[in-house]
Amino acid sequence: VVAEIEKKITExxxxxxxxxxxxxxxxxxxxxxxxxxxxxxxxxVHELLAKVEVEExxxxxxxxxxxxxxxxxxxxxxxxxxxxxxxxxxFEALDENKCGYITKEDLVKxxxxx
Amino acid sequence: xxxxxxxxxxxxxxxxxxxxxxxxxTWRIFQSIEYACEQDQIKLHNFFSYLMDQFTPSSxxxxxxxxxxxVSGESYKEAxxxxxxxxxxxxxxxxxxxxxxxxxxxxxxxxxLLEAFKQKQQLHARYVLNxxxxxxxxxxxxxxxxxxxxxxxxxxxxxxxxxxxxxxLFLIFYKNGLPSPSKSYVFNGDxxxxxxxxxxxxxxxxxFLLIYPKExxxxxxxxxxxxxxxxYGFTKEVMQKYKVHGKKxxxxxxxxxxxxxxxxxIDQKVLIIHGGISDTTDLDMLEKIQRDKxxxxxxxxxxxxxxxKPEMEAINGENKSETDAAGNEAAPRLSLQPQSAQAPSTAxxxxxxxxxxxxxxxxxxxxxxxxxxSESESEELTYSSMVSLKDVDEPCxxxxxxWKQILDILWSDPMPQEGCRENKVRGxxxxxxxxxxEKFLEKYNLQFLIRSHECKQEGYxxxxxxKVLTIFSASNYYEIGSNRGAxxxxxxxxxxxxxxxxxxxxxxxxxxxQRQGIPESAFRALREKLFAHTSALISAFKxxxxxxxxxxxxxxxxxxxxxxxxxxxxWRMLRPQLVRSTEDGMLEYKSWLDDLAxxxxxxxxxxxxxxxxxxxxxxxxxxxxxxIDRDHSGLISFEEFQQTWKLxxxxxxxxxxxxxxxxxxxxxxxxxxxxxxxxxxxxxxxxVKQCQ
Numbered sequence: 001v002v003a004e005i006e007k008k009i010t011e012x013x014x015x016x017x018x019x020x021x022x023x024x025x026x027x028x029x030x031x032x033x034x035x036x037x038x039x040x041x042x043x044x045v046h047e048l049l050a051k052v053e054v055e056e057x058x059x060x061x062x063x064x065x066x067x068x069x070x071x072x073x074x075x076x077x078x079x080x081x082x083x084x085x086x087x088x089x090x091f092e093a094l095d096e097n098k099c100g101y102i103t104k105e106d107l108v109k110x111x112x113x114x
Numbered sequence: 115x116x117x118x119x120x121x122x123x124x125x126x127x128x129x130x131x132x133x134x135x136x137x138x139x140t141w142r143i144f145q146s147i148e149y150a151c152e153q154d155q156i157k158l159h160n161f162f163s164y165l166m167d168q169f170t171p172s173s174x175x176x177x178x179x180x181x182x183x184x185v186s187g188e189s190y191k192e193a194x195x196x197x198x199x200x201x202x203x204x205x206x207x208x209x210x211x212x213x214x215x216x217x218x219x220x221x222x223x224x225x226x227l228l229e230a231f232k233q234k235q236q237l238h239a240r241y242v243l244n245x246x247x248x249x250x251x252x253x254x255x256x257x258x259x260x261x262x263x264x265x266x267x268x269x270x271x272x273x274x275x276x277x278x279x280x281x282x283l284f285l286i287f288y289k290n291g292l293p294s295p296s297k298s299y300v301f302n303g304d305x306x307x308x309x310x311x312x313x314x315x316x317x318x319x320x321x322f323l324l325i326y327p328k329e330x331x332x333x334x335x336x337x338x339x340x341x342x343x344x345x346y347g348f349t350k351e352v353m354q355k356y357k358v359h360g361k362k363x364x365x366x367x368x369x370x371x372x373x374x375x376x377x378x379x380i381d382q383k384v385l386i387i388h389g390g391i392s393d394t395t396d397l398d399m400l401e402k403i404q405r406d407k408x409x410x411x412x413x414x415x416x417x418x419x420x421x422x423k424p425e426m427e428a429i430n431g432e433n434k435s436e437t438d439a440a441g442n443e444a445a446p447r448l449s450l451q452p453q454s455a456q457a458p459s460t461a462x463x464x465x466x467x468x469x470x471x472x473x474x475x476x477x478x479x480x481x482x483x484x485x486x487x488s489e490s491e492s493e494e495l496t497y498s499s500m501v502s503l504k505d506v507d508e509p510c511x512x513x514x515x516x517w518k519q520i521l522d523i524l525w526s527d528p529m530p531q532e533g534c535r536e537n538k539v540r541g542x543x544x545x546x547x548x549x550x551x552e553k554f555l556e557k558y559n560l561q562f563l564i565r566s567h568e569c570k571q572e573g574y575x576x577x578x579x580x581k582v583l584t585i586f587s588a589s590n591y592y593e594i595g596s597n598r599g600a601x602x603x604x605x606x607x608x609x610x611x612x613x614x615x616x617x618x619x620x621x622x623x624x625x626x627x628q629r630q631g632i633p634e635s636a637f638r639a640l641r642e643k644l645f646a647h648t649s650a651l652i653s654a655f656k657x658x659x660x661x662x663x664x665x666x667x668x669x670x671x672x673x674x675x676x677x678x679x680x681x682x683x684x685w686r687m688l689r690p691q692l693v694r695s696t697e698d699g700m701l702e703y704k705s706w707l708d709d710l711a712x713x714x715x716x717x718x719x720x721x722x723x724x725x726x727x728x729x730x731x732x733x734x735x736x737x738x739x740x741x742i743d744r745d746h747s748g749l750i751s752f753e754e755f756q757q758t759w760k761l762x763x764x765x766x767x768x769x770x771x772x773x774x775x776x777x778x779x780x781x782x783x784x785x786x787x788x789x790x791x792x793x794x795x796x797x798x799x800x801x802v803k804q805c806q
Contacts, residue, residue, distance in 0.1 A: 004669045011684035015138045019530035034131030035687070041124045082125055090118035102122075110119035 022063040038079035144592040201243035239359035246366040253373035274566035274585035278309025303335020303388035307346035334374035335388040390526030393534040548578040573600025
């Protein structure tokens, strides 16, 4: 099972590996993690990055470091998906006027408010 | 509330990430299928070589058939070419409302052409031929490497692959202006194939070339090659648009293509070539080569390239091995000459003949690999003239080296790793690393390279430390919205400035559903391919299913699929789109394959394995048929079809009875006079494709 997970992670990684040299841009990590089925928040992505980045941040993440960390994430089933009704609640909570949608600006406002 | 927002953000990011992953996978799919196709082309070439070496004609009919197929088209001396492709006798009716050209061309002619093509008009065949004759005359004077200087016009604009996409050319002219004394252009090859308006692009480019010879420069691309055109659409386009004079036009194009310059040099500092370089690229040699001698990179190896027809008929009756020796004398024999000194001095004849066969085989293998000297159409090398060439020191090697030079220039791709290795994906040229680039630039005192040949998402891309620039000008190449096109401008400072565009404005604002459509077509293409390899897949799956339960794990599924298709795709990521239902991580592979087949099969009851084979080799078959249909009439006789199929199946190691062929033919509606309408036959395949 672990081997299978590792293969899956490696595949996803390689899709973003532009130069085929087992490294990806730091900014793509979030995308990779999410496409593997996880729903981390931004903060959680940063936490993850802290574990995989090298000492002097080069802007790149190497597969060697990423693989074990990500494997654990998948095995532990961290960053679970949000159930639909919870998501719906979230939308309703923000939709003060009950119009059935929220605008991008609203979202930005809520995210950036202290 | 903050928590709620975070939740939404989380979910949204995940959604976007999935889309991004999907997009990249799609890109990979298209690209790997495209390159696999190019590889197929090479395989096709090898298929012909294989046939030439292995197939024993069992009847005089078959012998004739093969010799007809493999002796290349009538060779013309130059004067004959002019006579055959003469245009002066072609009358232009008064009813013709398209543009009329007169020579020497003037800027007004160019604008008239642009306008006409925008109105979807067609240029009369007479003018096309006239234009081609004049273009050829002009190109013949040009050196292999054009020299451009930025001191004449302020800027040079370099464009990459256009591939018959006229809209992109219009866009470029619209955004950047038409060629003029103050606006230089370099077009870096691959003007034709795939897109539907290759003809119009060529006509426009050649027109501007003649009007502004100092400012417009064209480089040859790997698609400016009539063998490639047979497969990728240009030949078809010409024959469809010019039913009467198409053949002449094609022959002229074939000739004009080989006169296109190979490279352009700007200010002695920036080299522009279509594909790339290799660690053996030698600019001095490139400058001296007689480029018109290399008509096609993918030429079918001439079986009797040394003998004239009568001689060949005489040989036909003899033992095949003898004819082989005679026929293939050119390549291996010449190179064997110097080596005969090293032959094992063994008295044992058996040993010697084995050594001989091995060496010949090796020589043939190296020669066979795409590299084939295509004799110029303007001389018929007779056996005797070839013999006299033997006296020259190393004719074969020099020719072969020249050949490799051109091949590398037109087909190579850069790679991030150091070194230089064979480009197995495309089947021609090589992969060259940053060290190769570095050495090359240093050797010739250049600043950087500009090349095309590869589709790039943003229309351009740097690599090798910004020393190699890829520029690609065909937007939406794979699909609507797949990529932008771009062109680059260089001023005297040689600092590149890019302009990007996308031909279909609405592509920018694709709706979500439309964006979903792109991956859909990629997956459809992928499922087609999977279906085409059904039998191989079943074998591969069975290998993992020792207990014959009919199921395999998804992990093994992925490994098996890759081992069969060899596309280098992330199968585990793609699995959700390809496999609908699984039970506790296991897949029932037979029913999965049956589902795939259901999508592809038509109502006709054709043996499924046969259909598979046809499907897998659809484009190959098209190409083969087109080669057989030499008068481009769209008709081949039933017998020809049968023989073709036999040849084909013997190569593919398929067991096929005559009954099988008959069934196949019967299921296609064809008139009983023994002729198969070639287009009808192909339509049958297209119908199969549409029944999804």
